[in-house]
Amino acid sequence: MTVRFRAAVPFAFAAVLAAQAPGRRARTVSDAEVARVHRSAILIDTHNDVTSATVAGLDIGKPNTTHMTDIPRMKKGGMSAQFFAVYVAASYVEGNHAAHRTLEMIDTVRHDIIGQHPGDFVLATTAEDIRRAHRQHKIAALLGIEGGHAIEDSLRLLRRFYDEGVRYMTLTHTNTNHWAHSSGDPSTPDTGLSPFGKEVVLEMNRLGMIVDISHVSDKTFWDALETSKAPIFASHSSCRSITPVPRNMTDDMIRALAKKGGVIQINFYCGFLNPEVAKAEEATADKQRALLEGLARKYANDPEGLRRAMEEARAATGGDSGKRATLADVVANINHVVEIAGIDAVGLGSDFDGISCAPEGLDSVDKWPNLTRALLEQGYRAADIRKILGGNTLRLMTEVERVAHSMR
Numbered sequence: 001m002t003v004r005f006r007a008a009v010p011f012a013f014a015a016v017l018a019a020q021a022p023g024r025r026a027r028t029v030s031d032a033e034v035a036r037v038h039r040s041a042i043l044i045d046t047h048n049d050v051t052s053a054t055v056a057g058l059d060i061g062k063p064n065t066t067h068m069t070d071i072p073r074m075k076k077g078g079m080s081a082q083f084f085a086v087y088v089a090a091s092y093v094e095g096n097h098a099a100h101r102t103l104e105m106i107d108t109v110r111h112d113i114i115g116q117h118p119g120d121f122v123l124a125t126t127a128e129d130i131r132r133a134h135r136q137h138k139i140a141a142l143l144g145i146e147g148g149h150a151i152e153d154s155l156r157l158l159r160r161f162y163d164e165g166v167r168y169m170t171l172t173h174t175n176t177n178h179w180a181h182s183s184g185d186p187s188t189p190d191t192g193l194s195p196f197g198k199e200v201v202l203e204m205n206r207l208g209m210i211v212d213i214s215h216v217s218d219k220t221f222w223d224a225l226e227t228s229k230a231p232i233f234a235s236h237s238s239c240r241s242i243t244p245v246p247r248n249m250t251d252d253m254i255r256a257l258a259k260k261g262g263v264i265q266i267n268f269y270c271g272f273l274n275p276e277v278a279k280a281e282e283a284t285a286d287k288q289r290a291l292l293e294g295l296a297r298k299y300a301n302d303p304e305g306l307r308r309a310m311e312e313a314r315a316a317t318g319g320d321s322g323k324r325a326t327l328a329d330v331v332a333n334i335n336h337v338v339e340i341a342g343i344d345a346v347g348l349g350s351d352f353d354g355i356s357c358a359p360e361g362l363d364s365v366d367k368w369p370n371l372t373r374a375l376l377e378q379g380y381r382a383a384d385i386r387k388i389l390g391g392n393t394l395r396l397m398t399e400v401e402r403v404a405h406s407m408r
Contacts, residue, residue: 024379037382038372042134044081044390045365046168046265046347047144047214047236049354051084052303055108061117068352071120073366074139080390081130081140083235084109085354086166088150090175091300099157101301102150106143106164114141125165127397130390144212144235147173148180148200155203167397168210168235171197171220181217183246192219193227201227208404210397213237214247214267214349221253230403231261231396236349238264238272238333245271245278251340258345261399263392265349266333270325270357273333277357280323310356327361331374334388343384347393 050060050069060070074082086105092098114121122133124140133140143164148171151157158169171193174184179197181190193201201224204211211232213221224232234257240248247267249257254264271278299306337346352358352365361370368389375385 026377027379029373029376034369034373034376037376037385038078038369038389040382041078041372041386041389042080042130042391042394043078043368044083044130044347044393045079045352046083046233046349046393047085047146047267047354048082048350048352048365049085049087049146049303050352051105051108051113052087052307053353054112055104056302056304058304059116060113061120068358068364070365071117073364075120076366077364077368079139079365079368080134081124081142083142083144083168083349084113085146086143086150086161087146087303087354088173089301089303090147090149090173093149093175093177096152098147098149099152099154102145102161103164106161106166109141109143110165123165125167126401127394130394130397142167144168144170144210146170146215147175147177149173149175149177151200153178153196155199158200158203158209159207162207162209166209168212168233169204170212170215170235171200171224172215172217174215176217181220182215183217184215185217186246190217190219192217193223198223198227202229205229205400205403206407208401210235210400214265217246218250218253221249222256225256225260225262228260229407230400231263232257233263233265233347233393233396234349235265236267236351236354238267238269239336242333242336243272243275243278248272254337254341254345258341261396263345263347263396264337264341265347265393266330266337267355268325268330268350268352268358268362269355270323270329270359273325273329273359274323277323277325281357307356324357325359327359327370327374330359330362330371331378334375335378343387344392344395346388348389 063072064070088098088101092101114123121141122138124130124142130140143166145166171180172182176182176185179194201211211224211228212235213224214234214237238248240250271281295309334346
């Protein structure tokens, strides 16, 4: 989850051509070809934070204009599977409330999303479950914990959450926990994974839970990659060589991740996709830091309230940076990963409803066909597009499951 002010600039599909795919030739495609290729894919998004709204009462079965996600738009976008974020704010660490909040967030997926809409969703915990749901024309709903503090330093709780259906865990959020250092904590030495943190990674391997390195510090990434016996992924990160922010991955990280079968799932947050947006947002944030920090404290345990308050503050103060990323920026990040690490190394982790600015042309769950069109126009083959949209994630999940079986 990333919350910042939202900006807006005009968008044109022609801009996508400026970020030409490596070794491919741009071409014109028809609506029929776009529809055919999009329908042939199993579209998997590995990170969506609408759960912070459903736990507060939002019914995603009803169309809405206040969020990026609802069932009608998911269907229009041709979604096959969604990893819903079991997001646990760092504030829940105080008083040992993190595990309690984790169970509430798991319940909002299982009850408010799947249970209330059984005709649209089915719980999935394996790659084959996703394929089965696709054949049944349902959306596979999966769970991923965001923030390793959720387990309260307990392997027993980790196992309990696996039993509840959780199939990945982000080792940290913006806070460093007792066993893993976060990229959001630059003021303290980067200690990476502790010995217990390495035990957590290995237990995740044994269970069949994907190790997620989005949000972690650089040393934590390298420690997790070295420790893990299964491929790992970044559930919602982008390329640091394009936009130099700590939340993004360096080229060396992406290459090393790919060599072990991992995948970087491209995050759609404007400030992670486009360096000019990142600079403008940092300047805006500097001017309004006190206000933002005050809101963060006030709504520490209320992500949905924080989102609304920040939107109101933006409207009241003219807080937009004046810049916004576009679909072209998403494609540029995908192209970069393909160029340095290969077609098998990239997937999609939108962070919808956890971000305050999404790229024009790809700013809600109904816009996924725009990405398929852009990739076709770049000259990507249908088979490669199917890998990007979900095939790479299915392959990684299958290998994580294989490793788990071999360790039991």
